[in-house]
Amino acid sequence: MLSQCPRNIFIKIDANMSLSNYYWATDMTKKIAALDVNKCIGCMECMFACSRRVGRGGFDKSAIRVRSAGGIERGFVIVVCRACENPPCARVCPTGALRERKGGGVILSEDKCIGCGFCAQACIMGAIFWDGERNKPIVCKYCGECADYCVHNAIGMVEVKGEA
Amino acid sequence: MKAKDMNRVLYIDLTKKDNKIENRDDLFDEYFGGSGVAIKLLEEECPRGIDPLSEANPIIFAVGPLTALFPSASKTVAMFKSPLTGNLGESHTGGRSAMAIKLAGYGAIVIKGSSDFPIYLAIHGDEVKFKDASSIWGIEAVAVGRILREVELGAGVRTIIRIGRAGEKMVRYACAVCETYRHFGRLGLGAVMGSKKLKAVVISADKSIEIPKDKRREYKRVYDEIQEVVVETDAMEKYHDLGTAGKIYDMNKLGGMAYKNLESASAPEEIAREFSGENIAEKYLSKRVSCAHCPVGCIHLASLRELYEPGYYFKTTTIPYDNETIYALGFMLGMKSAEDYLRLIDVVDRIGMDAISTGVTLAWVTEAYERGIITKEHTDGLEFHWGDVQVYVKAVNKIVEMPNEFYQNLAKGVEHASSVYGGQDYALAFGGNEMPEYHTGIACYLNNLTGARHSHLDSAGYDLDQKLIGKEFTLEEVVKGLLKEEEWRQILSSLVVCFFARKVYSAERVIRALDAIGIENWTEGKLEDLGRVIHRAKMDFKFREGFDLAKLRIPKRIFEVSTPHGFLKEEDMRKAIEIYGEMIGRDIQN
Structure with missing residues (x-):
């Protein structure tokens, strides 16, 4: 399965892609994935859930975004970190604030982050959001809180399965 | 921002192209938001006796304390003086409007004055821009959304409220379209926007609400409980599976569905099957x-x-459908196929008219034409027959273009048109507003007559009628039930919670939700009192503007067709209105 996935890029999960073609990576690490974007009703509950973790009503602290694919009739696009292997965002971080997570994805050490924004630019998925208040990136923690509130099962946590 | 800091009102003056922001804790602390705050702002901003299409008429959008904090607290209340009824105008919509207004940092937005050239407002958080809309004037509502989506900020976290050509031409029941498929449908907000040359309002979110640290655990607990109830009550099944269209077939079977301008209260079986939620879902969803x-x-x-042109020119159109539009543009017009009904909705939506008012008005025209009081001379050559979608499409365009006096009159609604041409006995408007679907019994019509908005959602009379089938009841009980429901709904529409989640937001849960976000010390009794206060404030506005219970016109047609409770009697209806007057402290002087 791994061979089907272009390496080193984040994949925008939208209606044109079937997730099963894009499994890759190593051990029992988990990540958020769009299970079936056609089931997404655009309720934004995932976005609200993500900010709620830090005591906010809204989504300016959210690491997941849902928007229409250019008009609601075209369906929705779910933008969230795909937990890449060898992530480009970490590679461009000048201070080592973003480091690779074992199995894919990144971990942010905020105290090292200088807010240069290179990581957000390097993510062609646009899955690194920006906290304007603190001038820091908003990076998915793969905690699954968003998926817990997706009652239509459009997104969910999946194990990042290792190659046999 | 802290929740309290969002008790801001953005005042926009279209005449001076100016704006200011004021904190109005005084209003939000006392009335929550939504309908409660909007009626107070309307009292402040709307001078007595004004022409609703004059620049003095304010447009007020209001959200509430639960907006963006709890599930299904997803509605925005619009308040204005209605150009259709000449009285209280209140319309609700969802889409992304509530979230966008709240997270742009506002509890309410007041739009006053009028521009001397077409304009649209771009509100991105604290930034308010007046933008020239000359190049999008005359464009249909759907296309305006497409254009503004490209040129404005905030993709995914914004609302785009706009009008179609009907609003520009000030058709009195023009709607404002929101996120393409949602509407401030009833009572003519679109016409008020048109009178101000306000083509659209774009609002995008850039803030969030900070929950106090000591409340976070409780907030999440209450949130989770409400979420679970929303998902697990019948709301999910009822409204998600087939949507509101799911009850069409049963309502028709019950004999509570107005068909062909209420020629009967039940369409033939094949029509009911064609328009059932099941059939439309299977074929078109x-x-x-x-x-x-x-x-x-x-x-x-x-x-x-x-296929719209020979040579394999196909188009695929996405069209929203629901219970009320199936009634108004399907059953009322004697449509035979769901496809024709969908085509007509598409036209009505693009042009930007309220579907219910349009359907009821066209139904009256069809009957009046068949009876010969309206002729081809009036209709500019159109021949009206039940179910003729081609003619209805042309008529909708003529109502907007107003090529002659007849269509100018139709553009003012069925109450007005029938006062000019006759046929009032079957002109199905109540309080000046075209009637919603139900012919279920006395409660639904009392709801239409006495409800502050003359909308079926004021007090859900149709629901009460169905609960009372097979039971004995007095007029007092019916009126009391309706009034209690309408008062409680003022709380829901001040919070602002969607009425579809009304069973979720019981008084007890509302109190805990408020408490969890730092709005403390509410009790069931206090909520009930506030509901009454807000309802009376709305009624006070109505009476101030000339509403008169004794002069309410009741179309004879509703007494000529049997309901699930049998035939209704006018004397009972008048008596019930009198009881209603007494209950709200407005005795009818005979």
Whole structure:
């Protein structure tokens, strides 16, 4: 399965892609994935859930975004970190604030982050959001809180399965 | 921002192209938000006796304390003086409007004055821009959304409220369209926007609400409980699966569905099957979507593929459908196929008219034409027959273009048109507003007559009628039941919670939700009192503007067709109105 996935890029999960073609990576690490974007009703509950973790009503602290694919009739696009292997965002971080997570994805050490924004630019998925208040990136923690509130099962946590 | 800091009102003056922001804790502390705050702002901003299409008429959008904080608190209240009824105008919509207004940092937005050239407002958080809309004037509502989506900020976290050509031409029942498939449908907000030369309002979110640290645990607990109830009550099944269209077949079977201008209260079986939620879903449903922060997803979108020109020119159109539009543009007009009904909705939506008012008005025209009081001379050559979708499409365009006096009169609604041409006995408007679907009994019509908005959602009379089938009841009990429901709904529409989640937001849960976000010390009794206060404030505005219970016109037609409770009697209806007057402290002087 791994061979089907272009390496080193984040994949925008939208209606044109079937997730099963894009499994890759190593051990029992988990990540958020769009299970079936056609089931997404655009309720934004995932976005609200993500900010709620830090005591906010809204989504300016959210690491997941849902928007229409250019008009609601075209369906929705779910933008969230795909937990890449060898992530480009970490590679461009000048201070080592973003480091690779074992199995894919990144971990942010905020105290090292200088807010240069290179990581957000390097993510062609646009899955690194920006906290304007603190001038820091908003990076998915793969905690699954968003998926817990997706009652239509459009997104969910999946194990990042290792190659046999 | 802290929740309290969002008790801001953005005042916009279109004449001076100026704006200011004021903190109005005084209003939000006392009335929550939504309808409660909007009626107070309307009292402040709307001078007595003004022409609703004059620049003095304010447009007020208001959200509430639960907006963006709890599931299904997803609605925005619009308040204004209605150009259709000449009285209180209040209309609600969802989409992303509530989330966007709240997270732009406002509890309410007041738009006053009028521009001397077409304009649209771009409100991105604290930034308010007046932008020239000359190049989008005359464009249909759907296309305006497409254009503004490209040129404005805030993709995914904004609302685009706009009008179609009907609003520009000030058709009195023009709607304002929101996120393409949602509407401030009733009572003519679109015409008021048109009178101000306000083509659209774009609002995008850039803030969030900070929950106090000591409340976070409790907030999440209450949130989770409400979320679970939203998902597990029948709301999800009822509104997500087939949507509101799911009850069409049963309502028709019950004999409570107005068909062909209420020639009867039940359509033939094959029509009921054709328009049933099941049939439309199976043949046309393409997508179900939701308002921001509501897991239900009640919005049903149909996909219609049509050959529109020889040579394999196909188009696929996405069209929203629901219970009320199936009634108004399907049953009322004697449509035979769901496809014709979908085509007509598409036209009505693009041009930007309220579907219910349009359907009821065209139904009256059809009957009046068949009876010969309206002729081809009036109709500019159109021949009206039940179910003729081609003619209805042309008529909708003529109502907007107003090529003659007849269409100018139709553009003022069925109450007005029938006062000019006759046929009032079957002109189905109540309080000046075209009637909603139900012919279920006395409660639904009392709801239409006495409800502050003359909308079936004021007090859900149709629901009470159905609960009373097979039971004995007095007029007092019916009126009391309706009034109690309408008063409680003032709380829901001040919070602002979607009425589809009304069973979720019981008084007890509302109190805990408020408490969890730092709005403390509410009790069931206090909520009930506030509901009454807000309702009376709305009624006070209505009476101030000339509403008169004794002069309410009741079309004879509703007494000529049997309901599930049998035939209604005018004397009972008048008596009930009198009882209603007494209950709200407005005795009818005979």
